Amino acid sequence: MPEQPVAVAVSTVIFGLQAVEGGPTLHLPLVQRVREPHFGRWALPGGPLRADESLREAARRTLADTTGLRPSHLEQLYTFGAVDRGAVQDRVVSIVYWALVRTEVAATTRKDEHVAWFPAEAHPPLAFDHDEIVGWAVKRLKAKLEYTHLSHALLPDEFTLGQLREVHEAVLGRRLDPANFRRRVEATGTVAPTGAHQAGVRHRPPALYRSTAREELLT
């Protein structure tokens, strides 16, 4: 059995909300490839694992290098290692993380002509098997977001229940009934009122809430 090298890469699917007509929508930053294979195609931020860094450190580094962002949530998704993943010479195993960034952070991404945000469910065809990987990440996000603290990682520290509902609507891709949503969120105990109200709203300004997560969401 000839010993062929297996290369190890770490990639990250980064989710953030971007304001578009109709409300915030789930987006992700992609990087345009500047060399073969798949020259010109968009791909997930990532790169080879360095011998002196952990998998998580590699995810944070490539995320920062390509987008300038720090995640508010970072978690291992899955390791993809099919033999024919599309690389030219080496066999590449990709350990994929998924990350959430806060709305205000997502709006200030590093300017780079080869980095752009696309709607999570309406992006161009991606290089390698990255379409499949993004599909997995969206599915995981949907499964984990509902009525947990995780949705708070997409919002500022203080938020209204309307903003929180918009996060859920953006991820789930459908409208939610405001009264039902409020009832269900309050029942989970994942948010607590701060006592303050949203500034700049004159008539009945909505109450502000914060996450009750004991652990700091920043990872």
Added chain:
Amino acid sequence: MPEQPVAVAVSTVIFGLQAVEGGPTLHLPLVQRVREPHFGRWALPGGPLRADESLREAARRTLADTTGLRPSHLEQLYTFGAVDRGAVQDRVVSIVYWALVRTEVAATTRKDEHVAWFPAEAHPPLAFDHDEIVGWAVKRLKAKLEYTHLSHALLPDEFTLGQLREVHEAVLGRRLDPANFRRRVEATGTVAPTGAHQAGVRHRPPALYRSTAREELLT
């Protein structure tokens, strides 16, 4: 940045039931190391990823090579890649799978003086970070087993509700109320009566059930 090689290994945590005094108990096969590092220590079955096989194929191969077993369930657990995982020279990233084998299969493991089954929660200290990995796998198994089709992967094709309860008791490590268990399992619709009864029991032989899983559990 010097390009040091990162080696890729695939390991598998294999769970099966073994009959001991007091009923079936969750066990796992381990392999005794016959070379340094950690010479003589017990470790998870596994080995280097070959360039021509997928991760899942590697998991099945190393599982078969070391224990002679075919799994009834096989799923990726997590990829472990801390810098100081205990190898001597190379940096090793381990993609870990977890597997279930049926009771009758677990009883017929290949004879090998360097392979032995140990209780999942009372095994000797393992090589490398394998204690941590087994802990993760037990946690995942507990979380996924309850009232899903997964528990059937530890049983023969037809089983009594008493045998199913013993599987859950073995995994959870505590006794369950038979009447409550029957009610909850029947409510999930994961099992259906075959119409037959257990052979060899003269007085009120218990009914046999089968899994309602549409997909074949064998992977």
